[in-house]
Amino acid sequence: MFYREAGQFKTTYKADQAIFPIVQDRWFVIGVLAFAVLILPLFANQYLYTEVLIPVLILSLAAIGLNILTGYCGQLSLGTGGFMAVGAYAAYNLALRVPETNLIVVFLFGGVMAMLVGVLFGIPSLRIKGFYLAVATLASQFFLEWAFARVKWFTNYAPSGSVAVANLELFGIPIDTPMRKYLLVLFIVAVLALAAKNLIRGRLGRMWMATRDMDIAAEIIGIRPLHAKLSAFAVSSFYVGVAGAMWGFLRLGSWEPLAFDINRSFQILFMVIIGGLGSILGSFLGAAFIVLLPIFLNQVPGLLGIPLSTAMVSHLEFMIFGAMIVFFLIVEPHGLARLWAIAKEKLRLWPFPF
Amino acid sequence: MLGPVLETLIGGLLTGVLYALVALGFVLIFKASGVFNFAQGAMVLFAALSVARLSEMMPLVVAVALSVVIMIVLAYAIEFLVLRRLVNQEGIILFMATLGIAYFLEGFGETVWGSNIYKINLGIPKEPMFFFESVFPGGLLIDREEVAAAVGCAVLVAALAIFFQVTRVGRALRAVADDHQAAQSVGIPLNTIWLIVWAVSGIVAIAAGMVWGSKLGVQFSISLVALKALPVLILGGLTSIPGAIVGGLIIGAGEKLAEVLLGPLLVRWFDLAGGGIENWFAYMLALVFLLFRPQGLFGERIIERI
Amino acid sequence: MRAPADSDIAAGEILLSIENVSLSFGGVRAIRDVSFDIKKGEVRAIIGPNGAGKTSMLNVINGFYQPQQGRITFKGETRTKMRPYDAAHGGIARTFQNVALFKGMSALDNIMAGRTLKMRRGLLWQLLRIGPALNEEIVHRHRVEEIIDFLEIQAIRKVPVARLPYGLQKRVELGRALAMEPDLLLLDEPMAGMNLEEKEDMSRFIIDVNDHFGTTIALIEHDMGVVMDLSDRVVVLDHGVKIADGTPDEVKRNQNVIDAYLGVAH
DSSP states (O other): OOOOOTTOOOOSHHHHTSSSOSHHHHHHHHHHHHIIIIIHHHHOOHHIIIIIIHHHHHHHHHHHHHIIIIIITOOOOSOHHHHHHHHHHHHHHHHHHSTTOOHHHHHHHHHHHHHHHHHHHHGGGGTOOTHHHHHHHHHHHHHHHHHHHHBGGGGTTOTTSOEEOOOOEETTEEOOSHHHHHHHHHHHHHHHHHHHHHHHHSHHHHHHHHHHHOHHHHHHTTOOHHHHHHHHHHHHHHHHHHHHHHIIIIIISEEOGGGGSHHHHHHHHHHHHHHOTTOHHHHHHHHHHHHHHHHHHHHHHHHTTOOOOHHHHHHHHHHHHHHHHHHHHHHOTTHHHHHHHHHHHHHHHTTOOO | OHHHHHHHHHHHHHHHHHHHHHHHHHHHHHHHHOOOOTTHHHHHHHHHHHHHHHTTTSOHHHHHHHHHHHHHHHHHHHHHHTGGGGTTOOHHHHHHHHHHHHHHHHHHHHHHHOSSOBOOOOOOOOOOEEEOTTTSTTOEEEOHHHHHHHHHHHHHHHHHHHHHHHSHHHHHHHHHHHOHHHHHHTTOOHHHHHHHHHHHHHHHHHHHHHHHHHHHOBOTHHHHHGGGHHHHHHHHOTTOHHHHHHHHHHHHHHHHHIIIIIHHHHHHHHTBSOOOGGGTHHHHHHHHHHHHOTTTTTOOOOOOOO | OOOOSOOSSOTTSEEEEEEEEEEEETTEEEEEEEEEEEETTOEEEEEOSTTSSHHHHHHHHTTSSOOSEEEEEETTEEESOOOHHHHHHHTEEEEOSSOOOOTTSBHHHHHHHTTGGGOOOOHHHHHHTOHHHHHHHHHHHHHHHHHHHHHTOGGGTTSBGGGSOHHHHHHHHHHHHHHTOOSEEEEESTTTTOOHHHHHHHHHHHHHHHHHHOOEEEEEOSOHHHHHHHOSEEEEEETTEEEEEEOHHHHHHOHHHHHHHHTOOO
16 A cells, blocks of 8 residues: 555645645554554553553643643743642542542643633733743742642642542443553543644634744734734643543542642643644654653663663663754654654655656 | 851851852853853852762862863863754753753763762861850850851852953953854954853862762752842842842841741731741842842843844 | 725826935945835836946835935825835835745745734634634634735645745745735845846736735846836936936936946946
């Protein structure tokens, strides 16, 4: 089966604007989803679910969120961890105080609260940009981290400062096994990723990219910077908030603010850079890379007979992440997603080089 | 009441000197290359580690001299491997690249030098000194090391000021800071200038690392504490050396005073589980500044041209 | 494409009038007490030596700069303070001396972005991209394709503009401005840096836009041949002061203009 678009003539603009205009791409996405829903559960074990699949999916969602803000709208944020925390603690409090709430509603509530906080901390972006904005978002990161550690109401006066959720259920089905958690995460992430893909192809997406590429020119075609930037902060924080809620509920189960500290912010930013600024697919690739690399470093050298100490693994991780960031920024700012696109380009021509 | 508050103030000012030292490295690099160097904190950590570990094997003076060489080599590597390849990129890309450098340096530093807590002994007696015993009951208690740090910082800043105002390199540097292309067109080699500022920033990092290391021990958290230099820069203005100093002092003193004076009030009003507002106070202060005076106290106003 | 829907103002009446506008930056006086008007349907050229304040004038008209003195009346409304997006809402479009395209986007997306103001569907519809939102996209895509046909850039619609040669970038930028269906189109040196063939193409587009759609055009241009051929009336600035105003022939014979271009001290 060749990867070709020859012979696929688009006779309407509707067809040309479809989400995956090339037939093979459409089948590929459907195939991946089918594999994830039908085949993976046949052989996946608990480790694969809790250490690989669930983290990759949830962090992909957070990366999509940050990518909307940084990759598409050009506003750098170092406060992703803080906004994830807002999502997690808002969801926790809703579930705690209104016990019968549907789990999906709980997650969406986490997203909405993060959105409100995100817009609030996005206001400085109207006056400042670049690294000035990065420092401003650091303020939100440290403030939020502090607030969830100190304001007792948020943690329901838990003496340890950590909160826990249990007995999750959705429409009467208990979400208790790793497989069920995985399927729920997969469903939410798939729906939100498609929605994000839709958004960036529409008017809002063009507004964001226009603001990113040249804010002055964006203004003269009638794009209000206020509207473009704050909508990017809102949508981005919503995604990040939902990811935070799911990270708390479905990955951790019990957590404290440390789970959403500044290193989380950096981690998500690295996913976006390595995966590709301005790419939804890249958000998934980046998340997969960053989750899998430590596992790889932990396992593979041991199997090869050169076991590394835990400290060494963590240092190596730092060095590899750092080097990869620099490498991608220099060689391919569009990250893994761009490498994937190049591979596809090659495949389109293969086996004829011209 | 006045005594403890004054002590807090002075303690805060001395911490501020440390922030200022880190911020100074930022300003140097930003002025000459327009790069907002997020890796300055990691450079401080790296420098402190190398001084600490080398001084276990040799006299402190030799260890410091050797560290200077290491920082110059490091500056060369950064210039050659990263900056040179990112010329003419947008500021935001360069900024993210320095984030990568920061991560790499942290991992690399701990791989080479180890990741325990190390001590740097500057040979200054540890006993605190008492001032104004006649004015306050018990007097004011101040750490000798911190006084030494403040003096050292002052000397360093004076040296840098002379370097920039008087020497040929300094003049070239200021020209580059003004306009890259114009500077290049009159024959100032950009790469050399960048190498020099990164090396000088590396040396400033050694100073900061030594002071910090002798006070708190050399450990990973240095690079996080060094993040505090960011609000200092916003306050002082990104291009101003006096701004870095004044900003450092304001932030250092401000956050300690806020902790002591404002902290208990917040705890009482909002029923908090403890204070700790110095974790975010500096950033919030910077945020307020960004909203009302984005160029900082001493920075040049940025006029955007179309 | 169709002619802009506004039209309380008949062709030949005053669309925009500038009265006694002054603008200075710090101590530099870029524009001093300049008055002129632009009539609906005409091609108005603004010319002058370097540093005459031409671009500053355009920046005042579309709200980048706020003049310290003077009044600007557009479509009968006088304004003192305005932001560029207000100007866009009012129907003023603009191209730049150094192309100001969205570098990361395709030619098609750049021109589609010009339709932003005309699109209405909210966030939720766009998330789902069904029904009204999808229809809206397709309706506007049709309009944009008409512009693409008009400018003869069908072959490059999906190419990221950063990869396009300069001449084509200028064309895409014109397309983006046209997508706004403006009442007044400001062109800042639309032919700068072009070769003869490209200049001829661009002149043709400008004439067609003006003829077929009745769009009023104000342009800055250095090529005197082009200015004399294209424009109905010319205003000449020098050192921020208006030194002549009239038909191309009148301006060509004006002694002040000749002095300014030949550099006679005055």
